[in-house]
């Protein structure tokens with residue numbers, strides 16, 4: 001079962017120019033559940049209610065109802081959109097969103113043509129069955145995906161590439177032409193430069209993409225320009241987007257594979273493949289070289305080296321100096337609550353309340369969520385190298401309230417899971433803000449480690465998603481300059497479902513109004529249905 005939009009999966013690609021206002025009417029035709037759409041990477045300055053997050057920016061759109069998302073896009077780049085209620089993104093509710101530079105403006109790089117690859121992973125088990133398993137005792141994990149998809153296409157139970165390897169476990173796919181699952185074909189001319197936009201909306205998988213025989217130059221990450229660098233392959237974590245340039249300077253009598261494979265978890269899913277078709281060769285001409293091999297899944301030094309190469313483009317805004325009034329240390333742990341397996345941040349597993357935070361904050365409804373702030377740090381003695389000594393965590397829905405316009409540092413600290421010698425990749429995505437990635441480190445963050453940021457001599461890149469490596473930490477800095485309530489969470493869909501996130505809020509008092517049509521549920525719904533025609537339901 002797949003959730004589609006306008007009869008399509010993935011949903012229709014959207015394209016706009018900087019300065020445009022997009023108006024998207026979403027009608028919920030799911031019969032038995034609400035829906036919201038999040039515009040991933042769009043900052044929604046001044047319109048936090050358009051962020052499309054259930055329980056945070058709005059009430060879920062009820063079956064049969066229509067909600068108008070209206071927002072301005074102010075930064076060129078590669079983005080996507082997706083469901084942000086339950087695990088609807090995993091059910092296929094996503095599509096691509098591209099913002100071009102304004103008329104007459106130029107990108108800081110040149111290219112002759114472009115392609116867009118939206119990457120995802122796919123399970124045969126329905127999302128509802130997955131959700132039930134994750135919230136069961138005993139816990140039932142979703143396990144690895146059955147397929148990796150490129151623009152919604154992938155193969156199952158066969159491999160396009162088995163002819164290159166006689167010991168391949170899977171038979172060759174028999175392509176007749178025109179199959180829905182046929183690989184994406186990128187038609188190119190020799191000696192041109194192409195822009196490849198890549199976005200990952202995977203539910204779980206960390207990916208690596210490479211083009212056989214071609215190096216790529218990375219130029220954009222998460223809608224921000226980066227200092228160009230050349231590489232053989234690109235790591236891409238869920239929630240990230242990249243643009244890379246490649247030049248068709250190889251033997252024009254050949255076609256070439258693009259491969260996408262799993263990193264960061266023991267892969268059990270065949271690579272996804274797309275074809276670079278040098279014209280006038282026929283697309284059915286199989287490349288003579290096999291698809292690029294995905295680097296060893298647990299070669300984290302290689303992954304770290306790649307992440308460390310991403311720097312802000314020279315001349316772009318550097319991070320402001322530290323304001324150590326507020327440094328938030330977020331310890332990510334796997335825990336148990338009443339026998340259920342959860343993820344917790346500083347020992348609190350996030351559970352979304354029925355009243356959207358934005359409305360609750362705007363109208364001062366204190367009963368809507370826990371008013372005691374969550375902890376800004378974790379105990380010094382916590383041993384991140386071992387399973388939690390006391391694995392019991394609590395459930396909570398309190399928020400981090402930030403001073404408006406303050407500079408905030410966040411240290412995301414990874415730790416051992418409930419299993420000995422195990423720590424996992426977590427790509428953290430922040431809504432409403434870009435942050436500077438100050439640095440990555442191994443082990444437990446120590447006072448004084450901030451020196452490592454400066455010593456590295458890197459120009460921190462602006463991003464909206466950053467990974468924490470196993471047993472390591474990642475340091476971020478951002479300015480709390482966007483009035484609203486915003487989730488900041490692991491972009492692995494089952495991990496958010498299991499509580500791996502926090503909510504931050506700032507400057508809500510500066511919002512003139514929060515549209516009533518976003519508030520028709522929970523305590524705000526009651527508040528507004530009490531006084532006649534203003535009520536929604």
Ligand SMILES: O=C1O[C@H]([C@@H](O)CO)C(O)=C1O
Nearest residue numbers: 141334417418424494495498
């Ligand atoms: O949240 C997770 O649960 C499993 C495992 O840790 C327990 O089965 C896994 O691989 C996750 O990422």
